[in-house]
Amino acid sequence: MGQPGAMKSSGALAPLALFSTLLFLALYAKTVLALFLAEDFESVSLDMNVHSVHKRVNERFLSVTIDASLVAEERFMYLLGSPKLRALAKALTPAFLRFGGTKQDFMKFNPQSEYLSSKSNSRKSVHYQGYSCDRFELPPLLEDKLKQEWTLQTSLLHQEELQRKYKKVKFSEYAVDLLYSFANCSGLDLIFGLNALLRTPGNTWDSQNAEVLTSYCESRHYVMSWELGNEPNSYEKKAGIRIDGHQLGQDFLHLRNILQESKLYHSSGLYGPDVGQPREHHKDILTEFLETAADAIDATTWHHYYVNGRDASLEDFLDPQVLDTLAVKTNEVLETVLSVSPMKKVWLGETSSAYGGGAMGLSDTFVAGFMWLDKLGLAAKMGLDVVMRQVLIGSGTYHLVDDNLDPLPDYWLSVLYKRLVGPEVLKAGVLSNSVPKRLLRVYLHCTNRNSSSYRQGAVTLFTLNLSKHQINISLPARISNSSIKAFVLQSAEPGEKGLYSRAIKLNGALLKMVDERTLPPLSGAEVPLGEPLKLPGLSFAFYILQQAHAAVC
Incomplete structure (x- = not known):
């Protein structure tokens, strides 16, 4: 008489066990994905002084x-x-x-x-x-x-x-x-x-x-x-x-x-x-x-x-x-x-x-x-x-x-x-105390007004990402809504092998002369308004903040 009851109890628990297993796997997958994403990019914030010339x-x-x-x-x-x-x-x-x-x-x-x-x-x-x-x-x-x-x-x-x-x-x-x-x-x-x-x-x-x-x-x-x-x-x-x-x-x-x-x-x-x-x-x-x-x-x-x-x-x-x-x-x-x-x-x-x-x-x-x-x-x-x-x-x-x-x-x-x-050299620094602070180098100048079409008050941020992972850079709130032109330089080849390359890409396009006397146009890419700057691993970039309203520039 006891055996049938035991069988019934076991059958009732089977769906619960299956649900628990699926929940565990889902949570595990979410954790693994989170870890993967954490390794895939880091986020940092910058402090920028656009009110005075440092040098x-x-x-x-x-x-x-x-x-x-x-x-x-x-x-x-x-x-x-x-x-x-x-x-x-x-x-x-x-x-x-x-x-x-x-x-x-x-x-x-x-x-x-x-x-x-x-x-x-x-x-x-x-x-x-x-x-x-x-x-x-x-x-x-x-x-x-x-x-x-x-x-x-x-x-x-x-x-x-x-x-x-x-x-x-x-x-x-x-x-x-x-x-x-x-x-x-x-x-x-x-x-x-x-x-x-x-x-x-x-x-x-x-x-x-x-x-x-x-x-x-x-x-x-x-x-x-x-x-x-x-x-x-x-x-x-x-x-x-x-x-x-x-x-x-x-x-x-x-x-x-x-x-x-x-x-x-x-x-x-x-x-x-x-x-x-x-x-x-x-x-x-x-x-x-x-x-x-x-x-x-x-x-x-x-x-x-x-x-x-x-x-x-x-x-x-x-x-x-x-x-x-x-x-x-x-x-x-x-x-x-x-x-x-x-x-x-x-x-x-x-x-x-x-x-x-x-x-x-x-x-x-x-x-x-x-x-x-x-x-x-x-x-x-x-x-x-x-x-x-x-x-x-x-x-x-x-x-x-x-x-x-x-x-x-x-x-x-x-x-x-x-x-x-x-x-004109301005001051900029990384606020984050995490690993990217060592591996992200940032510098800030007024934008060159003599050889560019950018308006007065624009500043140029240039950055180096020494890590293998993307770094998302958040700008100070007062200039985060500025329109931005990005000039991202990466190797022409992927991975560590690319570090040995003698060719370079600007915003994904290979740089080479048009002919023996003509350089290609070196154009920036628009950054979506309000989004962080996404600097790929092992790359460097120039960012023109066109509405920084830097009076000294």
Whole structure:
């Protein structure tokens, strides 16, 4: 009799057990989905001050260099006559163009014209008809030949760098003509780096060769500025010559006197001393130099690289602690300059991701953009007046334009920065205390009014997402209803593999030149009104807040 009752009870419980199981599975699925979504994106809020200017930088803040190694074989200077390269350079204006680097201290001006062959004739003027941009334009067949040969030349220069055996080279007035034509026809302001390792027996700078060069440039009416020497702290290692800061200062004072005697260059810019980033010996050189020759220069220049290119890793390029080392080194330089010459502007006279020519497979790929954009943001925030990117074109792997003269990801990033970011630096920060605060870097400027159609009062927010997950960014309530244009830059390939890509997408569209002389339109995408900014993982972006109503902008 008891068995039938037990069977009935069990049957009644079966649906309840099934319901409980389904409920458990539903709750479990919801929890898993929630966890998945939590990992898929994070949300943060920003604090933004659009009422006062924190810093103001030079309108040529983002500037570029051409490494002096290009003149190691003078024929390669003809690459500067490429219409394609000139079109790419023009898109980066206004900017300085520094011609210098390690090779500048191993090169000597060797004019072919008889009237320039001796110092006694160096001040003679010649009949000069002016320069023509068409005259120096490189024919396509010659351009293709030089690009093929340049690939081999860069390999030879890399070996020279590794061995630290630097060959002395000579360059003629034709190289100078090509360089100046490139700068002038592209709209860049040329800074020429003179050789500081031409020394007298008493270890003072021998200025004879520089005087011949400046006289030639003056005879051609070449408007330009000057530097003397590159990373003097490494002269002993590179050339067996030691120069202290005081002597270097005396050399600069001598150069300033030479320039003041010139009708054309008496008030031209002179920048230096182009020391490496602070270490004990470097700081001594900079301090002694400024104590001796601060009045001779228009800005103090120093160099910065994050890591050694020979052993840098992918993780280095995405590590917030590595990126923060720039602030540490910048503070040291600013403190030194402030203590000796408080009103002197400070420039990053040469900089990129990794020293030693860059990190192979990293410095010319998408991932390098995290170091480059963060450097631009942090340097401006700290008040560095100019940042010169090593290099536009030249040996190494940290260039903006590859050996075929095609633009690399950092080039497109630089062009967007030029078009969208103004010189007025504002304050912005992440309010969240969660993980994204470390992995989200944010910077705020007035929008560039000179090269954009955005209305007065607009601001540009640029951001880097170092995490693998999307970050949703909420703006302050007072500007959350502003119309927003987004310029989101992602690798052309998905996943971690994409970090090694040499191609980049803007709002999902691959960036490439329309033809050899034309850049594509770089258009922003509308962000739906009131929605947070959705920054994908491992990407960076510019956002134009068109109705920020920033009175200072």
